[in-house]
Amino acid sequence: MSTKTVLICQNTTCRKAGAAKVLAAFQTEFSPNATIQGSACLGQCGNGPMVLVMPDQVWYSRVHPDEVPTLVQQHLRRGQQVKALLYPKYHPS
Numbered sequence: 001m002s003t004k005t006v007l008i009c010q011n012t013t014c015r016k017a018g019a020a021k022v023l024a025a026f027q028t029e030f031s032p033n034a035t036i037q038g039s040a041c042l043g044q045c046g047n048g049p050m051v052l053v054m055p056d057q058v059w060y061s062r063v064h065p066d067e068v069p070t071l072v073q074q075h076l077r078r079g080q081q082v083k084a085l086l087y088p089k090y091h092p093s
């Protein structure tokens with residue numbers, strides 16, 4: 001299984017939307033083969049909390065802490081995107 005890095009924006013706008021709790025939720029979930037990192041602004045302010053999974057280049061927007069277990073189970077463990085949380089700007093349906 002390849003190693004993934006999950007970037008969770010911790011800059012001002014995303015923090016106001018609850019990004020610290022999203023980061024904490026990722027840190028409490030066991031994510032094999034994934035590195036969890038708070039990041040600087042991802043350039044998508046106003047759509048946060050923003051989460052970017054690399055090297056997949058999959059973006060998730062307006063992520064709520066309650067949705068983190070689903071992201072870990074489905075994307076990080078099974079390699080399947082969580083369609084309901086995809087950022088529409090980069091992943092138009």
Ligand code: FES
Nearest residue numbers: 009011014044045
């Ligand atoms: S503050 Fe999170 S994308 Fe800019």
